[in-house]
Amino acid sequence: MSCHLEPTIGKEKHASSVENPPTCDCGKDTSVDHMDNRLYKPTRRKNDVKITHVPYKNTSSLSFRPVMFSKNSVIEECDIGDGTIIWHHCNLYRCSIGKNCEIGSFVEIGEGVTIGDNCKILPYAFICPGVEIGSNCFIGPHVVFCNDRYPTVIEHGVEKTIISDNVNIGAGAVILPGISIGQYCTIGAGSIVTKPIQKIGVIAYGNPAKVV
Ligand SMILES: CC(C)(COP(=O)(O)OP(=O)(O)OC[C@H]1O[C@@H](n2cnc3c(N)ncnc32)[C@H](O)[C@@H]1OP(=O)(O)O)[C@@H](O)C(=O)NCCC(=O)NCCS
Numbered sequence: 001m002s003c004h005l006e007p008t009i010g011k012e013k014h015a016s017s018v019e020n021p022p023t024c025d026c027g028k029d030t031s032v033d034h035m036d037n038r039l040y041k042p043t044r045r046k047n048d049v050k051i052t053h054v055p056y057k058n059t060s061s062l063s064f065r066p067v068m069f070s071k072n073s074v075i076e077e078c079d080i081g082d083g084t085i086i087w088h089h090c091n092l093y094r095c096s097i098g099k100n101c102e103i104g105s106f107v108e109i110g111e112g113v114t115i116g117d118n119c120k121i122l123p124y125a126f127i128c129p130g131v132e133i134g135s136n137c138f139i140g141p142h143v144v145f146c147n148d149r150y151p152t153v154i155e156h157g158v159e160k161t162i163i164s165d166n167v168n169i170g171a172g173a174v175i176l177p178g179i180s181i182g183q184y185c186t187i188g189a190g191s192i193v194t195k196p197i198q199k200i201g202v203i204a205y206g207n208p209a210k211v212v
Contacts (some may be wrong), residue, residue, distance in 0.1 A: 002026060002160070004025070011191065014115065029111050035095055037209075041199065050070045067126075068086065070182075072088045073087070073090040073091070074091045076092065076094060078096065078097065079093045079193060080095070081117060082100070085101075088105040088106070089103065089108075090104075090106065090109070092105045092107075092109045093111045095111065096108045096113070098116045098117035098119065099118070101115060101118065101120070102121070104121055104122045104123035104124075104125070104141070107121050109127045110127060110130075111129045112129050112130070113127050113128070113131045114132050116134045116135030116137070118132060118135055119135065120139070120141045121154065122138075122140050122141040122142075122143075123141050123142075124141050124206070125139045125141065126143070126144045127143075128159065129158050130145075130158035130161055130177070132160045133163040134163060134165035135165045136165055137165065140172065141171050142172040142192050143169050143171070143172065143173050143174075144172075144175070145147065145175045146177050149176070159178035161178065162179075163181050164180070164181060164182050165183050165184075166183050167184070167186070168185075168186045168187070169181075169187045170187055170189035170205070171189040171190070172190045173195045174192045175207075176182045179194075179195070179196050179197075181197045182197055182198050182200045182202075183200050184205045185203070186202075186204070187203075187204055188205025191206055191209040193208070194208040194209065195209075
């Protein structure tokens, strides 16, 4: 089951609240051990901006893993699967993220992006509109996707980028617009991927990235 995160105003507090913090099986108060010492329900901030923010919470005493958010992240109208964790200072706009993913700090994910299940997106990745990422993908820190081949201050159309299931993209790689990468491929750190990589299970690296 996945949840569509909509702001909720004026509803009762979550069962685990500031007054009633969650505890581990060992009975320890876990509300102070993690990213934040309070639990939040999705809520609406002032100026009627749709923002959802819920901090990480320890779930060892719960029978399911809820979606967990740092309260410092901005999450606007996203569909996010169960068990997905979103760390600090992420900006997620109208995207869809599957189950059991981990979104590292300072990641930005643009409107319309889709990400499958069990993906790990490391800090500072920039995933722009037009990108589709399959399941079980690793997106390294500082990976940059591009969707506009000839960028100017005026926005053009968005070129689509498709990352198949089980793809690993090394740190700092840049994926140019309109690229597709086949299943089980690995892209080396710092590579610039300028052409589609249609083969399955190959390694490519360098600038421009070449299959080796
Ligand atoms: C691409 C990669 C998987 C290749 O690993 P490998 O097959 O073990 O390759 P090797 O280390 O044997 O290197 C083979 C050659 O490729 C070069 N090479 C390796 N990775 C490269 C890269 N990312 N960019 C350019 N050249 C690279 C090496 O210098 C070496 O060149 P040489 O034959 O002239 O000496 C690996 O180097 C890599 O980039 N992994 C991603 C790491 C990462 O970003 N992790 C996530 C961060 S948390």
